[in-house]
Amino acid sequence: MNRKFKTAGAPHFPPQTTVTRVMLQVLIALIPAIAAHVWFFGPGILFQITLAVGFAVGFEAMMLKARHQPVRLFLGDLSAVLTAVLFALCIPPLAPWWISLIGMLFAIVVAKHLYGGLGNNLFNPAMVGYVVVLISFPQAMTAWLPPVAIAPVPLGIMDTLAAILGGKLPGDLTWDAITGATPLDLIRTSVASGEMISEARSSPVFGDFGGLGWEWIANWYAVGGIWLLWRRVIGWHVPVTMIGSVLLLGLIAWLTDPGSNPSPLQHVFSGALMIGAFFIATDPVSGCASTRGRLIFGAGVGIITLVIRRWGGYPDGVAFAVLLMNMAAPLIDRYTRPRIFGR
Amino acid sequence: MTEYLLILVSTVLANNFVLVRFLGLCPFMGVSNKLEGAIGMSVATLFVLTLSSVTSYLLSAYLLKPLGLEYLSTLGFILVIATVVQLTEMAMRKTSPLLYRILGIFLPLITTNCAVLGVALLNVQEQHNLLQSAFYGFGAAAGFGGVLVMFSAMRERIAHADVPVHFAGAPIGLITAGLMALAFMGFTGLARL
Amino acid sequence: MTYRKILTDGLWQQNTGLVVLLGLCPLLAVSGTVVNAIGLGLATTLTLVCSNLAVSLARRALRPEIRIPAYVIIIATVVTVIQLLMQAWFHDLYRVLGIFIPLIVTNCAIIGRAEAFASRNAPLPSAIDGLATGLGFLLTLVALGALREVVGRGTLLSQAQLMFGDWGRSLEITLIPDHPGFLLAILPPGAFIGLGLLIAGRNWVEARRNRVRGAATAHRAPA
Amino acid sequence: MLTAIISITVLGSLFGLGLGWASGKFKVDSDPVVDQINEILPQTQCGQCNYPGCRPYAEAIAQGDAEINQCPPGGESGIQALADLLGVEAIPLNPENGEQKPKSVAVIDEAICIGCTLCIQACPVDAILGATRQMHTVIAAECTGCDLCLPPCPVDCIEMVEVPRSVDEWTWPKPGNRIPHAGIHKLPETSG
Amino acid sequence: MKLMLRSAAALGLVAIIGTSLLTGVHFVTAGRIVEQEKRVILQQLGQLVPDRYDNQLLDDRFTFTNERYFPNGQPVTAWRARQGAQPAALILKFNATRGYNGDITLLAGINASGSLRGVRVISHKETPGLGDAIELEKSDWILGFTGRSLKNPSSEKWAVRREGGEFDQFTGATITPKAVIDAVRMALEYFETNREFLFNAPADDGGNLKS
Amino acid sequence: MRDHLVNEARKAGERLHHFHGGLRLRHNKKISCTTPVEKVPLATRYFVPLLQQTGREAKALVSTGQKILKGDPIGSFAHLGSGYVHAPTSGIVTAIARHPNSHPSGEDGACIVIKPDGLDQWKPLQPIENWEQAEPGLLRQKIQESGIVGLGGAVFPTAYKVGEASLRGIHTLILNGSECEPYISCDEMLMREQPQSIILGARILQRAIGAERTIIAIEDQMGAVHASLSGAVEQSGATEIDIVQVTTIYPEGGEKQLVQVLTGLEIPSGGRPTDLGLLCQNVATATAVARAVVEDKPLIERIVTVTGNGVRRPRNLMAQLGTPIANLVDQCGGYTGDAARLILGGPMMGYALSSDSNPVIKAANCILVLTESDIQPPQPEMPCIRCGECARVCPSMLLPQQLDWSIRNDLWEEASDLGLADCIECGCCDFVCPSHIPLVDWFRFGKAELQLLAAEREQAEAARKRFEAREARLQRLELERKQRIAEKKRALGSANDKRKKIAAAVERARSGKGGGS
Ligand SMILES: Cc1cc2nc3c(=O)[nH]c(=O)nc-3n(C[C@H](O)[C@H](O)[C@H](O)COP(=O)(O)O)c2cc1C
Numbered sequence A: 001m002n003r004k005f006k007t008a009g010a011p012h013f014p015p016q017t018t019v020t021r022v023m024l025q026v027l028i029a030l031i032p033a034i035a036a037h038v039w040f041f042g043p044g045i046l047f048q049i050t051l052a053v054g055f056a057v058g059f060e061a062m063m064l065k066a067r068h069q070p071v072r073l074f075l076g077d078l079s080a081v082l083t084a085v086l087f088a089l090c091i092p093p094l095a096p097w098w099i100s101l102i103g104m105l106f107a108i109v110v111a112k113h114l115y116g117g118l119g120n121n122l123f124n125p126a127m128v129g130y131v132v133v134l135i136s137f138p139q140a141m142t143a144w145l146p147p148v149a150i151a152p153v154p155l156g157i158m159d160t161l162a163a164i165l166g167g168k169l170p171g172d173l174t175w176d177a178i179t180g181a182t183p184l185d186l187i188r189t190s191v192a193s194g195e196m197i198s199e200a201r202s203s204p205v206f207g208d209f210g211g212l213g214w215e216w217i218a219n220w221y222a223v224g225g226i227w228l229l230w231r232r233v234i235g236w237h238v239p240v241t242m243i244g245s246v247l248l249l250g251l252i253a254w255l256t257d258p259g260s261n262p263s264p265l266q267h268v269f270s271g272a273l274m275i276g277a278f279f280i281a282t283d284p285v286s287g288c289a290s291t292r293g294r295l296i297f298g299a300g301v302g303i304i305t306l307v308i309r310r311w312g313g314y315p316d317g318v319a320f321a322v323l324l325m326n327m328a329a330p331l332i333d334r335y336t337r338p339r340i341f342g343r
Numbered sequence B: 001m002t003e004y005l006l007i008l009v010s011t012v013l014a015n016n017f018v019l020v021r022f023l024g025l026c027p028f029m030g031v032s033n034k035l036e037g038a039i040g041m042s043v044a045t046l047f048v049l050t051l052s053s054v055t056s057y058l059l060s061a062y063l064l065k066p067l068g069l070e071y072l073s074t075l076g077f078i079l080v081i082a083t084v085v086q087l088t089e090m091a092m093r094k095t096s097p098l099l100y101r102i103l104g105i106f107l108p109l110i111t112t113n114c115a116v117l118g119v120a121l122l123n124v125q126e127q128h129n130l131l132q133s134a135f136y137g138f139g140a141a142a143g144f145g146g147v148l149v150m151f152s153a154m155r156e157r158i159a160h161a162d163v164p165v166h167f168a169g170a171p172i173g174l175i176t177a178g179l180m181a182l183a184f185m186g187f188t189g190l191a192r193l
Numbered sequence C: 001m002t003y004r005k006i007l008t009d010g011l012w013q014q015n016t017g018l019v020v021l022l023g024l025c026p027l028l029a030v031s032g033t034v035v036n037a038i039g040l041g042l043a044t045t046l047t048l049v050c051s052n053l054a055v056s057l058a059r060r061a062l063r064p065e066i067r068i069p070a071y072v073i074i075i076a077t078v079v080t081v082i083q084l085l086m087q088a089w090f091h092d093l094y095r096v097l098g099i100f101i102p103l104i105v106t107n108c109a110i111i112g113r114a115e116a117f118a119s120r121n122a123p124l125p126s127a128i129d130g131l132a133t134g135l136g137f138l139l140t141l142v143a144l145g146a147l148r149e150v151v152g153r154g155t156l157l158s159q160a161q162l163m164f165g166d167w168g169r170s171l172e173i174t175l176i177p178d179h180p181g182f183l184l185a186i187l188p189p190g191a192f193i194g195l196g197l198l199i200a201g202r203n204w205v206e207a208r209r210n211r212v213r214g215a216a217t218a219h220r221a222p223a
Numbered sequence D: 001m002l003t004a005i006i007s008i009t010v011l012g013s014l015f016g017l018g019l020g021w022a023s024g025k026f027k028v029d030s031d032p033v034v035d036q037i038n039e040i041l042p043q044t045q046c047g048q049c050n051y052p053g054c055r056p057y058a059e060a061i062a063q064g065d066a067e068i069n070q071c072p073p074g075g076e077s078g079i080q081a082l083a084d085l086l087g088v089e090a091i092p093l094n095p096e097n098g099e100q101k102p103k104s105v106a107v108i109d110e111a112i113c114i115g116c117t118l119c120i121q122a123c124p125v126d127a128i129l130g131a132t133r134q135m136h137t138v139i140a141a142e143c144t145g146c147d148l149c150l151p152p153c154p155v156d157c158i159e160m161v162e163v164p165r166s167v168d169e170w171t172w173p174k175p176g177n178r179i180p181h182a183g184i185h186k187l188p189e190t191s192g
Numbered sequence E: 001m002k003l004m005l006r007s008a009a010a011l012g013l014v015a016i017i018g019t020s021l022l023t024g025v026h027f028v029t030a031g032r033i034v035e036q037e038k039r040v041i042l043q044q045l046g047q048l049v050p051d052r053y054d055n056q057l058l059d060d061r062f063t064f065t066n067e068r069y070f071p072n073g074q075p076v077t078a079w080r081a082r083q084g085a086q087p088a089a090l091i092l093k094f095n096a097t098r099g100y101n102g103d104i105t106l107l108a109g110i111n112a113s114g115s116l117r118g119v120r121v122i123s124h125k126e127t128p129g130l131g132d133a134i135e136l137e138k139s140d141w142i143l144g145f146t147g148r149s150l151k152n153p154s155s156e157k158w159a160v161r162r163e164g165g166e167f168d169q170f171t172g173a174t175i176t177p178k179a180v181i182d183a184v185r186m187a188l189e190y191f192e193t194n195r196e197f198l199f200n201a202p203a204d205d206g207g208n209l210k211s
Numbered sequence F: 001m002r003d004h005l006v007n008e009a010r011k012a013g014e015r016l017h018h019f020h021g022g023l024r025l026r027h028n029k030k031i032s033c034t035t036p037v038e039k040v041p042l043a044t045r046y047f048v049p050l051l052q053q054t055g056r057e058a059k060a061l062v063s064t065g066q067k068i069l070k071g072d073p074i075g076s077f078a079h080l081g082s083g084y085v086h087a088p089t090s091g092i093v094t095a096i097a098r099h100p101n102s103h104p105s106g107e108d109g110a111c112i113v114i115k116p117d118g119l120d121q122w123k124p125l126q127p128i129e130n131w132e133q134a135e136p137g138l139l140r141q142k143i144q145e146s147g148i149v150g151l152g153g154a155v156f157p158t159a160y161k162v163g164e165a166s167l168r169g170i171h172t173l174i175l176n177g178s179e180c181e182p183y184i185s186c187d188e189m190l191m192r193e194q195p196q197s198i199i200l201g202a203r204i205l206q207r208a209i210g211a212e213r214t215i216i217a218i219e220d221q222m223g224a225v226h227a228s229l230s231g232a233v234e235q236s237g238a239t240e241i242d243i244v245q246v247t248t249i250y251p252e253g254g255e256k257q258l259v260q261v262l263t264g265l266e267i268p269s270g271g272r273p274t275d276l277g278l279l280c281q282n283v284a285t286a287t288a289v290a291r292a293v294v295e296d297k298p299l300i301e302r303i304v305t306v307t308g309n310g311v312r313r314p315r316n317l318m319a320q321l322g323t324p325i326a327n328l329v330d331q332c333g334g335y336t337g338d339a340a341r342l343i344l345g346g347p348m349m350g351y352a353l354s355s356d357s358n359p360v361i362k363a364a365n366c367i368l369v370l371t372e373s374d375i376q377p378p379q380p381e382m383p384c385i386r387c388g389e390c391a392r393v394c395p396s397m398l399l400p401q402q403l404d405w406s407i408r409n410d411l412w413e414e415a416s417d418l419g420l421a422d423c424i425e426c427g428c429c430d431f432v433c434p435s436h437i438p439l440v441d442w443f444r445f446g447k448a449e450l451q452l453l454a455a456e457r458e459q460a461e462a463a464r465k466r467f468e469a470r471e472a473r474l475q476r477l478e479l480e481r482k483q484r485i486a487e488k489k490r491a492l493g494s495a496n497d498k499r500k501k502i503a504a505a506v507e508r509a510r511s512g513k514g515g516g517s
């Protein structure tokens, strides 16, 4: 009559969510922005994503094998895929294939697995990969296509593939002919050469409040991000403080000297700020864990981004700002522990 | 005013002594295992570096230069530094023996922290005046200390991570420093004069 | 302490760059190319031998509270002499190595050897210790320099003219033609990461050697 | 030429003077580190460290005369704590000093005990009660398990007994390790 | 007290020995070092002036400022080469202020005729791999100035190709070359209008290659 | 400081407050609330464990073969103000043996096995007549004799709590009826069916501790309960009893959370509600008190919710302690085919039992049987991705993820700084963790380890003191011995002196004599 049962620790509920589900939701949230990217800049980004995911999964599997970890289990968590997609979204659509290779080598092997793999990395892998290729191959990494709408020569699918895989451009086109500066680049350049922002603003790559095309991609990032917020995959702290600090400081700068400072909206809707605020600075692993820590983290990323954009040598500073705050995260976590109940 | 601000920005960020200029790496790697030790070392260095930057400036400007003895700079500077360090060491041993224990062999090694002599030599090279030297020394130490403290907080986390065995310890520490330097590349061009 | 042990300690077991982690600044700063590495390595080795010798000779005369300042004076003297000589005869190389020649003074490895070895040993072993330590450092420098130069530029021994005069130009070896230039290796992050990889490599070699040795003894044990 | 020598010499002498003064001025008198070390030591007072008790060993460590790996009762965790305090690398326990054993207490077989008081004299923490020619007992709660009372006993009536844990002292066990570390897919389930 | 004196004495002794040795070496090497330093500077400057001049090029220099042609209050150094009493050539050291990452310090050698003998970059902070092709070590681009003058090409052609000029830009980087081209043109214009002053101003002490 | 807080706490219940974190869980209570509480018929054997409350096992007061009456004390505790275990029915003690005892360890414990005689005959009952006039001390003694422990889950001896509380000045008694765990409905049924005895218990407790008023906290989803309780309050004529409905968020039934919800104050870390002048008791505990005082019936039965998808007809049962759990399940129609896990307690905090031969114990508020699909799919544990969900839901405002990290790496000081001791083991963190880290298991282990370390340190400290005292004593003895020797020597010396002097005097005298002659 007596019946035996298996025992297990409390609580006795099925798992509410899984790491895989979390990562999957982030990937889903990126879809609108990817679609917008294709719409505005052509299909290059799709090839870049494919390449980067391929390399990332390859490196991930290799490292898991080398570290004697269950390969299937960890490949299934999709974190490497997410890293790859975010990386691909940061590089120019026509970047040669080996950019992805080297970026993923540093992202997955160096920044992730040398630290012990999922959950242990101190730096945001995608951003490590991006910054490595950015400083190593500035030429390839600054070859941005202008939006299809104003491109002098729109590239077809085969042309794009040939450019990525073979470095060949159709006909007698040169890189200089088909690539152009990004809006932030123009702002940075005009500041460097002592011109007024308004002069740069006359370039066709500027849209209504950000870069032409870029502003819409940024919007779609925000939509995806808000969906993630609603799904509680990310918290509001990082995006709000990051965008908030950029808006606030950008506004102050703009009001004091509109000639050499772009409007705060320009800041928010150009470059990597939106993807950074919702998808990159929110990386839980390399960010702060405590609530106050996340507030500081977000604000820090925003402020450093602005400082680099305004005074630094790079047109955009999101990636650097994220890495810099990654550095500070353990220290911040140490000193922003929440007050324990009753203490 | 901006000039001094720029010196600070340059020494702390754009030309961070540890991550960009490669000065002061031995204590950077050596005393970064524990956060407390790192903070202590940073404070000690802040004190020693500022003081020795100023004193070595004085030595250079009022003794070596007038007498045409620039070739003795290295010797003179290192003497000044050694003395400042030694005094700090004795004072610390007296006032905070535990800190003294934690900093262990590294306090005397502040003498041989390249950053200290580096600051003195660079002061001469860049023709700083007294106040500039003070700011330069202070900024260098602040950059050193800030990075050291962050690094040690990171290392405390790495210490218990599942790092591949051959990389445990110094290698992953250096790779982390490398990634920090990578992040600091973002500050290039920041302190353009 | 046999001479053999002094040598293996300096070159491998207690290698300053790879194991003791002292003298890191010049190691990282001046390892952009092999030629710079050799130049600084030789200067450092020379300094180590001379300073160890001098400290060992003076070791009985120095009281504890002035020991460190005294070492420092000795080392600074040696370094300045080398600096002046280099300035006079290897001026171009001197200009490339820049501030890191006077900074040999504060190469922690030098004062470390002075304190740990020379202050307790006779002149001859001290000089040999200096030589071994210096060569160990030189080797690490060259290894790191080679790694960074090959990965970063695809060449070896570029700019050899700085050290060897004009005939040095012919020493340059291009390993990877049309190398696009991997700037990371040449920039500061590459130095850190490169040294990290070298140390990990040394750990790996050491682990393998121990395993082989362990296997050998284990094999013998039952017999 | 002469100015050079003179100036540096004067400088050197001045610094020497200052240092000499400082070394007298800042002389260190006592070492609170000893107390901190002693606090980490397990206070078993067993002497396995080759010092006549924990405090003497603490003093030896503070002096730099002893390594931090000579206390078997403290075990690895003790060594780690010492290493943390002193900012040095942890090293494995020196096997010459013995090995870490589970905690046990001495029990005197009261039927055999002849009341010689020798064990009372040996006990470093006064954990044995008894009077001459009367039966002795060990106060289990105060016994540190140092083994020092065993050798002097002329009739070998003392035995070290491991301290058992009963059901009501049961505490939750250490959970199984994370699967990836074990390298197998196993759920944290134990069959009943 | 005794302790103090003993320390002082010992340290003093070490210092005496060290300094004496150093001073000795200094006297042996001092001459050669000065010579070497001169050689280095001359080597740099020598590429930019004609072989034939007979004055002490290194000493015949002076420093001035001119906000219109050399903005941001930078000090400009001029070295003058003369053949007999005749001006032979001039070397100007000045900054291009509109670089991507700040100032680019240039040396320009200008023949008495007003044509460029050559241009060199002394220091810059441009992005490695992108803007640094202005270094002679990285590419030959800077040699493109040799032989140019205000009339060759005509002044509207003093620009990068993309903007209809005669000079190449680098792939992905136009700011840097533009900055250099503009600064060199301004220097030439200044030379053109202030030739008298440049060759007749009294020599002073200021300025050297490094800073 | 305390006075200020106590005064603040007097406002308890005026306004509701929030506590940090917590979870809104699916309630699942309805399924067991459809039928009234049923009595469980006499079992053929009772297994009464001797370990039924916080502390150590009780000592058996009976021996094999002894005949006992219902309510006779059969085991007595030596810890925490002592207490008793009583016979659930009349019969014969057939054995005192090790038997599964519904303990989280899963190990067997000593149980008194009783074979009922079927008469269910009470021991002679001596209720306290007229409790309203009785000495509070007498009431407390009754509570102790009746073996009452906290029925809210912690099974801490109520007498001890009440005794301590009476010394510290309590103004408000809080009766905890906010049964917050899903599935469990025993308190709800109790409040519906026996509101009078709860009110009675409240008033008795109030008198026993000298409190001025009582707050009964119930969940806002228990509509019927509010009506029945307020009816009972009116009936009793008591004016100092308030009923407060709190929002249903797990774990608002936790003492600290409940106090915070009612007062807005946090019980200081390491402290208890008494620090705020409050005492918190479960509603069932109050009924047990009422029964003990006015009927002299000790704690031998309790309401147990038998529920879950693994049971055919979920319901609440009034069960004697010691009844095998299988009997309860049988009365509820037995298991469904896919019953997979047997849990004592709720799904969040309960522990899984390995067999249904385990007896009902004082802590058994719920028998939950879950099916495969309730607990599926099991997921492997992954590394923590530091998502921070655990910290977001932790009602103690801890950082579970960092706690876990420090426990795994033996960083005990760190764990203690991070507030390991403040974890209430509610399981919220565990529930939300996407990496399925068994956080609570680690915290339970860690808390025990921390206590062990503290005990060790205490022992070491005591050993050090005794060692030093002994050293000092030995030194003193040594010194005294030396002094004694020295004194003896001196004494010897001076004795010699004296002798010499005498000799000399004698000599002199003699010579004087001689001289004189
Ligand atoms: C990180 C980064 C660094 C750059 N560095 C330089 C530089 O040093 N010099 C330069 O002329 N352009 C540099 N650029 C490119 C300019 O921003 C600008 O895009 C370019 O000069 C415009 O030239 P294009 O029309 O050939 O694209 C850099 C761009 C980026 C993104």
Ligand SMILES: Cc1cc2nc3c(=O)[nH]c(=O)nc-3n(C[C@H](O)[C@H](O)[C@H](O)COP(=O)(O)O)c2cc1C
Binding pocket: F054, F150, F152, F153, F154, F156, F160, F161, F162, F164, F165, F254, F255, F256, F272, F273, F274
């Ligand atoms: C004086 C006194 C001491 C107490 N000591 C403890 C104790 O050591 N451990 C314990 O779990 N509960 C103790 N309690 C009971 C607590 O107040 C509380 O009711 C108990 O921890 C159960 O609460 P929980 O179910 O919220 O954990 C004590 C109560 C009092 C009045």
Ligand SMILES: Cc1cc2nc3c(=O)[nH]c(=O)nc-3n(C[C@H](O)[C@H](O)[C@H](O)COP(=O)(O)O)c2cc1C
Binding pocket: F149, F150, F151, F152, F153, F154, F155, F156, F176, F177, F178, F179, F180, F181, F251, F252, F253, F254, F255, F256, F280, F281, F282, F283, F285, F349, F424, F425, F426
């Ligand atoms: C997470 C958690 C949830 C709890 N939930 C309840 C509850 O729903 N009802 C209850 O009476 N006690 C609950 N308790 C126990 C209370 O904290 C407290 O111990 C009890 O109300 C004290 O009364 P008692 O001593 O009469 O059991 C819970 C404790 C914890 C830690």
Ligand SMILES: Cc1cc2nc3c(=O)[nH]c(=O)nc-3n(C[C@H](O)[C@H](O)[C@H](O)CO)c2cc1C
Binding pocket: A022, A023, A026, A079, A080, A082, A083, A084, A086, A112, A117, A118, A119, A120, A121, A124, A125, A126, A127, A233, A234, A278, A279, A280, A281, A282, A283, A284, A285, A286, F385
């Ligand atoms: C909200 C969110 C944001 C993420 N952002 C990044 C990211 O910016 N870069 C990245 O490499 N991985 C990101 N990941 C994936 C994952 O956390 C990352 O690969 C880990 O750092 C690997 O240990 C993100 C995951 C989530 C849930």
Ligand code: SF4
Binding pocket: D041, D042, D043, D044, D045, D046, D047, D048, D049, D050, D051, D052, D053, D054, D055, D057, D070, D071, D072, D073, D074
């Ligand atoms: S070995 Fe024994 S006596 Fe020595 S420190 Fe450890 S416990 Fe104390």
Ligand code: SF4
Binding pocket: D105, D106, D122, D123, D124, D125, D126, D127, D128, D138, D142, D143, D144, D145, D146, D147, D148, D149, D150
């Ligand atoms: S009783 Fe024996 S084992 Fe225990 S402390 Fe005393 S001497 Fe040591």
Ligand code: SF4
Binding pocket: F390, F393, F394, F395, F396, F397, F398, F400, F422, F423, F424, F425, F426, F427, F428, F429, F430, F439, F440, F443
């Ligand atoms: S179990 Fe502990 S740590 Fe987890 S949520 Fe509850 S109180 Fe917080």
Ligand code: SF4
Binding pocket: F383, F384, F385, F386, F387, F388, F389, F390, F391, F400, F401, F404, F429, F432, F433, F434, F435, F436, F437
């Ligand atoms: S919920 Fe789990 S994965 Fe998230 S931070 Fe907490 S422990 Fe880590």
Ligand code: FES
Binding pocket: B023, B024, B025, B026, B027, B112, B113, B114, B115, C022, C023, C024, C025, C026, C106, C107, C108, C109
């Ligand atoms: S070489 Fe050691 S600090 Fe620089």
